[in-house]
Amino acid sequence: MYNSITVAVAGAGFIGPVHVEGLRRLGIRVKGLLGKDLQESTDACKKLNLEHPYGSYEDLLADEEIDAVHLAVPNVLHYSMVKKALAAGKHVMCEKPLAMTSEEGAELVELARKSNLKTGVNYNLRFYPINLEVKDRLAKSGSRIFAVTGSYQQDWLLYDTDYNWRVLADQGGALRAVSDIGTHWLDLVHFVTGLEAEAVLADLTTVHPQRKRPIGEVSSFTKDSEKEQATETIDVTTDDCASILFKFKGGARGQLFVSQVSAGHKNQLKYDIATQDAAYEWNSERPNELAIGRRGELNQVLMKDPGLMTGTAAPYINYPGGHNEGFPDTFKQCFRAFYDAVLGDTAAGEELYATFTDGHQELVLCDAILKSNAEQAWVKL
Known part of the structure; x- marks a missing residue:
């Protein structure tokens, strides 16, 4: 049933590939990945056998095939990237912490509520x-x-x-x-x-x-x-x-x-x-x-x-x-839920x-x- 979902992952460091593996084990299609630049995206996609390296976050969000975004990027980027994903109509699974401050977090909670999209924090x-x-x-x-x-x-x-x-x-x-x-x-x-x-x-x-x-x-x-x-x-x-x-x-x-x-x-x-x-x-x-x-x-x-x-x-x-x-199983089961x-x-x-x-x-x-x-x-x- 999960094969109807297509996901993209932002982050090519330690935890991004862990997200990719957990998603694939559920049968969820991971179309592509975004690194810090196109070269890192391309290298990571080759290593993980993913079909599409993204050159920018804007390119990822503009991809109409993508239903949900997984954010595995430095903390300072969470707030802005979550806001953009919600505005683009994407479900979001964000690495912890949700944001840099509780004020940012409160704003994201309210934006998520208004969006009617599913949003989660990966406390796996x-x-x-x-x-x-x-x-x-x-x-x-x-x-x-x-x-x-x-x-x-x-x-x-x-x-x-x-x-x-x-x-x-x-x-x-x-x-x-x-x-x-x-x-x-x-x-x-x-x-x-x-x-x-x-x-x-x-x-x-x-x-x-x-x-x-x-x-x-x-x-x-x-x-x-x-x-x-x-x-x-x-x-x-x-x-x-x-x-x-x-x-x-x-x-x-x-x-x-x-x-x-x-x-x-x-x-x-x-x-x-x-x-x-x-x-x-x-x-x-x-x-x-x-x-x-x-x-x-x-x-x-x-x-x-x-x-x-x-x-x-x-x-x-x-x-x-x-x-x-x-x-690795905790990621798969968190994403299952x-x-x-x-x-x-x-x-x-x-x-x-x-x-x-x-x-x-x-x-x-x-x-x-x-x-x-x-x-x-x-x-x-």
Whole structure:
């Protein structure tokens, strides 16, 4: 049923090709791709076996065959490119964060509402089957949630010689570690628990106030051996790590540690949800396992298995138990949910993918986190 949809992807870096792969696995036609210029577009299309390299975003939007646009470009471009896509009548799946500021995000939410087009933010981690299972279990139990603790840690910016456009405030925003990966944790926790933050206390740290930028840009997660080139020293104001406390409506408390300078942590999101009846612990580097703790019973480890997960998770499991599903699968399943909505198979308000409203919520939280760090005080939302 998805073969009636034609999509174009903007972005030829790390994440753009991941979008292409996820879409193709659903049977969605990906006609072409836009890079930073026609040469990059052409090279990427040859590598990915796509038929049409676009020379400009205007050319992409003018293509009447394109039903939807996926934006996998630097953060600073999201706001303007989303506006243009909506004006051109295209559905939009945008990488996170939705925009650079909550004011921009609010405008995009309103434009999306008026357009009657489907719009989403790619918080793909929702679509690990275990996370959908936890969401079901918490909803069905109705058990009071006491606390949510966790972290998101990486090490790809550990050294002052590590560089990417994300470290620049004018390209990625005033927040970096929190915005780039911390918002994944925030979105996932809100989605799974249904909790809503009402106040934050944040402490942000820039471990490397200066970094060595290669003469010429590098891609995300580039190997050390590929970065042997001349450099220039630049000032950095964005956060390398952060500690954040949360007060949630209803009395629950939260604690998050975010870091892109933690050696050995390649891409690890963890949460531990403590409820009256049980605790649920998940680690993205072991995504097919859920640790369930109880006081009066044996602790358990639930392995991803469609025979054991019959609720919300079931449609988003494509392989039997013992056959692991991972990072690329979350893109496919996120896009499955999004294009089900495009095709009219999902009622309004029942979307499992993150909407622009969800994306705006994370921007409002980021504003509060920045303010809290500046004032070194609790900030209410």
